[in-house]
Amino acid sequence: MFHEVVEDGTVGTIDAGQGGDDSASDDAITAASLLAAFETLIGEAANEAGREAVIDEAGLTEHAADAVADGDVAELTLAEGAAVLAAAGDRDPDAMVAELRDHLLIGMATAVLDVDTLAARIDADLTGQEVQQALEGRTAMTLGQLAEIMAVIERRKR
Numbered sequence: 001m002f003h004e005v006v007e008d009g010t011v012g013t014i015d016a017g018q019g020g021d022d023s024a025s026d027d028a029i030t031a032a033s034l035l036a037a038f039e040t041l042i043g044e045a046a047n048e049a050g051r052e053a054v055i056d057e058a059g060l061t062e063h064a065a066d067a068v069a070d071g072d073v074a075e076l077t078l079a080e081g082a083a084v085l086a087a088a089g090d091r092d093p094d095a096m097v098a099e100l101r102d103h104l105l106i107g108m109a110t111a112v113l114d115v116d117t118l119a120a121r122i123d124a125d126l127t128g129q130e131v132q133q134a135l136e137g138r139t140a141m142t143l144g145q146l147a148e149i150m151a152v153i154e155r156r157k158r
Helices: 032-049 051-056 063-068 079-086 093-111 115-120 130-134 143-157
Strands: none
Touching: 032 051, 032 063, 032 079, 032 143, 051 079, 063 079, 079 093, 079 130, 079 143, 093 130, 115 130, 115 143, 130 143
């Protein structure tokens, strides 16, 4: 799942200094590196499942399926990304999203971050209230926004 790209070390190229970086160290986890890892993860799942399954089982539009095939997942919602992963695997997409939300909230507690501080440190144009709504699932969160939020949390935990 999405949080596992950090845990198992499969985050792609590390780019210091992007995405509201708190420290510009060479080993900083960035939104760009996380998004690249998400693109790889979803692209491989989409290739494994096939275009028709991505459209039929995951419920993506043809335009979204084409974007995934082109490696552009930043505008996919978290739910759509989980649905693509589920189409290629044997997991429940709702359970994957719930697991990720738990991971993010635990990470915020570990990093001693509140939603306003988090909102101030991401490039996405979200207020603290909007970040909270996205974390709780009351509003959709794109994978681009997820990458930014996760990068801030992971850097702050280190």
